[in-house]
Amino acid sequence: MPVISSIKREYLSKLAEHGKRADGRKFDEFRKISIETGVASRAEGSARVKIGNTQVIAGIKMDVGEPYSDSPDCGVLTTAAELIPMASPDFEAGPPRGDAIELARVVDRGVRESEVVELEKLCITAGEKVWIVFVDIHILDYDGNLFDAASLAALAALFTTKVPAKRFELGEDYPLPLRDPPVSCTFVKYNGVVVADPSLDEEEIAEARLTVATDKNEDIRAMQKGLSGSLTREEIKKVIKSSIDNGKEIRKILYKSIGK
């Protein structure tokens, strides 16, 4: 972790005491989100997501392979995230470190446990051949809140994915079978306040972080608490409520980007 100047910490904390954030946002307000789909034409589906200055690209590749022995009639989904050195002076080349793995796993859970991808429809021959879906996430520009940017990029990419059946001589290409997506919202706590969609500066001084994914029925589909600080039950309740509210807006942006 980089050394954070105490000046930055003090400045953001003072602002928070007056109910303010450095970029003028309200505590529960996201930065501007934009989604562009079809950004990599070799991929089966792809999307670039910007949340403020944070920029993430996700691409989907599909292959035919063997199913897991405990789910012989289901497709396989794997998610990988790369914190490439392009995105930040602090990211280094090499095998994924703890933070990249945590990011990939949180995104993976958001996508897998919510059962967005109808894996049971991706079986070709039970026990032998199924579709494998690779979600690869590249962080291009890091200005905080990779969790939400990466999840959203993964979703938008999945929603534009065509199963490449023709290439594998398995009939005509068809859209990847998907259910309604959950949307992930991340919050951090510093100096006693909890703010949505943390910028890099806010993330650097954060004591605790909480990511909540909610679906359109306002149910919770995945959670992850991070960092060494603690959260009170009240704060968690507030975060869930705000996730549902922000989630609705983000879902609208997602649907618009995929023309739904």
Next chain:
Amino acid sequence: MKSKSDVKLIDGHGKRIDGRMPHDLRKIKIEAGILHRAEGSCYLEWGGNKVLAAVYGPREAVPKHTQNPLRAIVNARYNMAAFSVEDRKKPGPDRRSREISKVISEALEKVILTDQFPRASIDVNIEVLDAEAGTRCAGLTAAGVALADAGIPMKDIPVACAAGKIEGHVVLDLGKEEDNFGDADLPVAISPRTGEILLMQMDGHLTLKEFDEALDLAIKGCHAVSDIQKKAIMSKYESVLEVE
């Protein structure tokens, strides 16, 4: 799998498989300064290639034993996204990308005024988002723009372009099928101001005469791409001037 003889790459009138004439480049689009965190950056589309380049530095070279007390080291890192090719590429460096990183680093080092920054490193990250023949030329060209955008002192903005041979004809800037089924590929990078050659690789089969013709053509291509590079940098700073 298609074999070489199944594909007609060029017709009797010199028209190529994608409709270009022998001396035509694919369509190139360059944008400078598209990332917020990097000190300099560039997005480049070259035919079906999509490439990003980002520059960090000069900064202290780590680990320490890599430092050169007399000049900066240049670390280019060429990386292909897993989804940039037809069959998913396993993430991380392989032998091919390491080699490309090395020859690009060496090419860039020649034009950067490295002796101004002893013990420093200048890091150039090249990400291939979409690959369709000629990614090393696209990557090096994008790196040149990103370095200029980062304000790294250079003698010149390096630029690359390939020429090659298909069915006996020397042509500029091979496309995907031409690269797969053609006879030779000659990627070249130059310093356009002096004409010095910074990178050159060749695979296939060329006679001496064909080589001369191909090299002339590649250098001509480099100059054409160089003009697009300069326009991209100008247009970024023009818009900055307008705001002020």
